[in-house]
Amino acid sequence: MAETQVTKPKSFQEIILRLQTYWASKGCAVLQPYDMEVGAGTFHPATTLRALGSKPWAAAYVQPSRRPTDGRYGENPNRLQHYYQYQVLIKPSPPDLQELYLGSLEAIGIDMALHDIRFVEDDWESPTLGAWGLGWEVWCDGMEVSQFTYFQQVGGHDCHPVSGELTYGLERLAMYVLGIDHVMEMPFNDPGAPIALSYGDVFRQTEEEYSRHNFDAADTERLLRHFEDAEAECQSILEHPATDPKTGKRIVMAHPAYDQCIKASHIFNLLDARGVISVTERQAYIGRVRALAKLCADAFVQTEAGGQQPEVAS
Amino acid sequence: MADLLIELFSEEIPARMQAKAAEDLKRLVTDGLVEAGLTYGGAAAFSTPRRLTLTLADLPAMSPDTREERKGPRVDAPEKALEGFLRATGLTKDQLELRDEKKGQVYFAVIEKPGRPAAEIVAEVLEAAIRGFPWPKSMRWGKGSLRWVRPLHSILCILTGDDGAEVVPLELDGIKAGDITRGHRFMAPGEIRVSSFEDYESKLRKAHVMLDATARADMIRHDAEQAAFAAGFELVEDKGLLAEVAGLVEWPVVLMGDIGAEFIDLPPEVLQTSMKEHQKFFSVKNPKTGRIEKFVTVANRETADHGATILAGNQKVLAARLSDAKFFWENDLRKVAETGMASMSDSLSNVTFHRELGSQAERIDRIAALARRIAPVVGASPDEAVLAAKVMKADLASEMVYEFPELQGIMGRYYAKNAGLSDAVADACRDHYSPLGPSDAVPSAPVSVAVALADKLDTLAGFWVIDEKPTGSKDPYALRRAALGVIRLILANEIRMRLDPYIDIQLLRFKDARRDDVPSEGVEMLIDEIADHGVFGAAIETVLKAFGEKDGQAALETLKTEVPDLSEDLLAFFHDRLKVHLKGEGIRHDVIDACLHMPGNDDLTLLVKRANALAAFLATEDGANLTQGFKRANNILTQAEEKDGVEYSFGADPKFAEDDTEIALFKALDAADTRIKPAMESEDFGAAMGAMADLRAPIDAFFEAVQINTENQIVRRNRLNLLAQIRDICMNVADFTRIEGT
Known part of the structure; x- marks a missing residue:
């Protein structure tokens, strides 16, 4: 481990910037967030789909994530319905992934000589994505700061080679590093800046608005229809023949179909927050989203990015 | 003679798997060596979060030569017989010997196997052990196809004889065995070359790794007890947690901290659960107040500030967790103060118990009705039993139990007390799940016994009606445990009750709920008849007669065989569980059989x-x-x-x-x-x-x-x-x- 003394970051955004710089220096493509509502960074196609197939991949990105049921009107010190995850996916998983990961903690100002970092068993599973992997939650002084997973299966497909996935819960990690007790009090930019903004300045109002919307206002009838529409759209996109009649090229529309899967998943989360899904129905909805994820995975592995050799035009 | 040292060095192995994995490594390697004719003196296996280690003493340099003779077919036997013999022995025809026997010339195979060097055998056996290792869950990583519990980084495998150590030649999916290990992940991450087990163990210790899990556990317990004692406190013993924590660290450092004063009045179970399940903290009790006021956490390293940063961090995480818990606790208590237990139990009508068995609220009504009938038999007040049944699952709708499911029942007791209910009812909330495991204590308070029995009988009857019985190793609804619970409740309290009528009554309630054609009025009559006279056959005849030609008689009549069939099957299930239970108590199965075949066997x-x-x-x-x-x-x-x-x-x-x-x-x-x-x-x-x-x-x-x-x-x-x-x-x-x- 490098002995260089790393300065403490001053703000939420500085931690993000340091992670971006760190992973860029380790050879990752620094991508941008996916432009859809997702429950976690894993849903970004740069993780879900790119973990499939044989092509090497290395990407890092921030992903705004939404968990409607976690809304607390901005009052809870730790819970938010909208939060950020930092996501790294490297395929094949390099042998020194643990060391690389620990390096990223140093980069954001965690002094390895003073803290107690532990890898505690945590098998990851996403029933909606039909995905699972083995790994740990990483503890820093008893606090979970990341998830570390070796993907074994995604969308029902075995991962060959295996991707290593790192997920940092950015608010929680930043609060720990910055020594903040309430998320809304965390400096978003440099507290010495002419216009210093806290996390609350940026998000308190939206947390309130979305909490009210998610729990009480979202129209469940319409949402149920949207769910069905997204499901039908996903399926019908994939029913198109692989060869595009207009261009004559082979174009499997895995990504557009997967967008609909993401949409269905988010709508399901909203319905769940509205409390209209019973325990039993819950399983059925999860199964329907999983079926879509599986269809998309099946489609993706038929594409070039999914490891398929480009077809020689016949 | 040489000593063997094996270390399989990997990324962090789940704590719960380590001890068994070390034993599995020992078993697989020693079995393999013995199979190959290699003897050994003594064996010892160790585990840490990052390594499985095995040492074997006194291996011979070579396995002994072996000579085996096998008699084959006669010379004049069909060609096929000879072919088979050659296949079985792996020889060619010209390698066989011909010997004269009484009945003619016979082929003989003489297979001589020269002894093989120990290193060669060890390499083969270890490779087979790694490839076939029985991890509960294993994985692949990178581009490879090798499976291990987490990525395997290196293999140390040496034979140490009088003239030094020799690396056993072995390469497995790109991992080459050597004589190198590494110390503590953070305190001594460099490579260490070792020449024997003694050398390995002592160098690891210098590199801040305690190899022996028992030694780590002993040290943790000792240091934690001392720390608590020095402050005038007592450590709350927890063997399971101790073993787990010993599997999370290579270099245990015990740190004791305070639970914030604002949390000390939370129920001790909440403190303990929160600390143990989420943080792996030990609880430390103040003997003067009887409360849990401190915690012990075990770090995996020493630091320049003697753990101050680590302890402060842990304290902060605990405070965040406990403020959550406190928030839930206060919310729940506020609701109970406003509207009593109804504030929680009302919402159970929206909670499904099982797709085919209705909501939690319906389930509670059924249990209450049964508890009313069981109460007099066990010496409980029927009204109190009904009240207990109505509130005992209310805490499932509390915020605290939503967050900490393992506190179900325990929280119910607190909330019932706060709602001003009697101790008997409050205790029944806590105890109605019992007994859970075979060693779990059996409730003896009459109200608790009545509702505990009613709860379990209702569950069993329900799953019997929808034909979701346990099969083989599958018992997703823990029905075997429920049946054993009933058995232990009855035996421990020496309750004299015939199970049959209660089973019939509960089966009928499910039938009534599930079948629109069966008139509820008739079912109620039937239940009353059974409760009064105890025999289903007679009861249904009476009811059918009383029911006359009214609508639904035909439907009622179908129950005549349906219910006794299920009832007999369920009683047989009880008898099976009883046999297992009594066998455990040392009573022969034929003795049990001899008694099972007597009348009144449902008592x-x-x-x-x-x-x-x-x-x-x-x-x-x-x-x-x-x-x-x-x-x-x-x-x-x-x-x-x-x-x-x-x-x-x-x-x-x-x-x-x-x-x-x-x-x-x-x-x-x-x-x-x-x-x-x-x-x-x-x-x-x-x-x-x-x-x-x-x-x-x-x-x-x-x-x-x-x-x-x-x-x-x-x-x-x-x-x-x-x-x-x-x-x-x-x-x-x-x-x-x-x-x-x-």
């Missing part, structure tokens, strides 16, 4: 009383001999009955007795009968069997002196009828035909 207390008496009786010499006497009588009788086509059950007459022993037996049977009857009526099986024991001598003497199948048909019939009397007396006490030969 488990009676059944076990009988079984215990019978087991004690059979253990005596008289008991064993009487059983033989019974069998002899029974055999003779059965044969005669088969031959004659009649059943000898007619009273024998002493006036046809010819022999003194015969007369004596008549007298003894009469005497026994007059003692056994009242004993049986008062269920004093011991006395009944004692009376039977007195029959042993007269029966033995009778068989000694008398020929049953005599020429005189009158005397023969009389003697057979006399034997029948023996059979009747014995069978009245237990089914002796089920007792296995002595």
